[in-house]
Amino acid sequence: MSKKTLTYILPVLTGIAFFGAWYAVRALLGEDGKFLLPTPDEILVAFREYGDQLWAAMLNTTKGAVIGFSFAVVVSFIFALVLSLTPMVRASLYPYLMILQMTPIIVLAPILILWVGPGLVSVTVITFLICFFPLTVNTTQGLISTDRNLVDLFTMCKATKAQEILMLRIPAALPYFFTGLRIAATLAPIGAIVGDFYAGNSAGGQGGLGFLTIVFSSQFKNAALFATAAASCGLGFLFAGIGIGLAWSSLHKWHDSYAKSDS
């Protein structure tokens, strides 16, 4: 068997073993199992039963995640441009950026809700905060890592600072920016769900996946809880996929890590 077929077959085998073990553990648990560990088919049933609720929650979470993420992309880019100007600016702002990053978002969430109130706004702000750091740090790193010789070339051609930034530093920073973007894209739904977990029961009572988690767990609807987890996971994949897609579409023509090795 070739190595290539193996790489396709092995994950499938792992999956089969995993699901087999799942059913086996369930059987071992006996009566308690029905509550503690719903089987995949029971989760599918829960999906059908709570489909409308789950769908609405997914849309809400997605909305918060997309808005927060988009704001983070724009603001972090401008912020990174400022940070890239001089080492002095970086020195004066970086420590505080670190402090923000080191404080777990889960602790900040209730404080933020106090400030801006529950609902979409706080979900957006929390998503923004969780996406902001990786975007800022990576983009800044990209903006200050421009090839020395290229900068010399621009200097020799008497390029203005604006030309240097627009024609050289920003395009050169794109691979770094997209690394940040891919990380932020996977964090965005997590941020939205965390925010929603605290602040989801917003105006109109329309919560997201985080809020639904609270609802289902308080009702001991464990199969539905698993379905919520699966939906969150799916959302994560969707966002990560979009992040990778965006990066690929802008970089594949010229950047080695995204380009096919043939041409």
Place this chain on the structure above:
Amino acid sequence: MTVTVPIVKFDQVEKRYGDGPLILDRISFEAQRGDFISLIGPSGCGKSTILKLISGLNPISGGHATVESITPENAAEELAFVFQEPTLLPWLTVQRNVEVPLKIRGVESSRRAEVARKSLDLVGLAGREEAYPRQLSGGQKMRVSIARALSLSPKILLLDEPFGALDEMTRDHLNEELLAIRDRKAWTAFFVTHSVAESVFLSNRIFVLSANPGRIHREVRVDLPYPRTEETRQSSAYQKLVAEVTLLLRSVEGPRT
């Protein structure tokens, strides 16, 4: 008697970075229009620094330097630099890379495209305009880099060991092409290299530098007629010069440990 104004003149030029040690010590020379000057010497002798000083990228610390009778900083328009690495913008096509200096200077796009095409044609890359740098070989990338430098129609071309990373065949070939282009464009060249053979083949003057601090140890005149070809490399005059410069280089490098 006619007095020719040197295109580049260094008079007792010194260079140090900050409070650091002296990098270049009393460098004096006059380059005439059309000179092809190679700078050769042990590593750390400051040969690349001389190029940086001519280009105005770095200021001199002492002495007097002029390019076209004005300070190097003000003469930037007369110069083009070819770096050790191809130094291309990987997100731009070959054509757009060559256009970069023109774009910075505000040349309008149809004129840019025309100049870039001519430049690429000159270095034998016609037909590859739409390729990206990653699709090119090392030699081809260097050609693009040279085409970009030529797009400015510089009077002076500064080349910092441009072919050092290439295999010998490609290097020999590019050396011949460089001279062929020079026949048509008549710029003055400063060429940093580690290769004695390359310096003899290309130049009419070779500055052999010694290190710590960098000084011009000796100038060798190469009176081989242009155009130079593979036959030049076979000639005894050429080989004698290679031997002579090699010996000079050994004497400044000192005994090997």
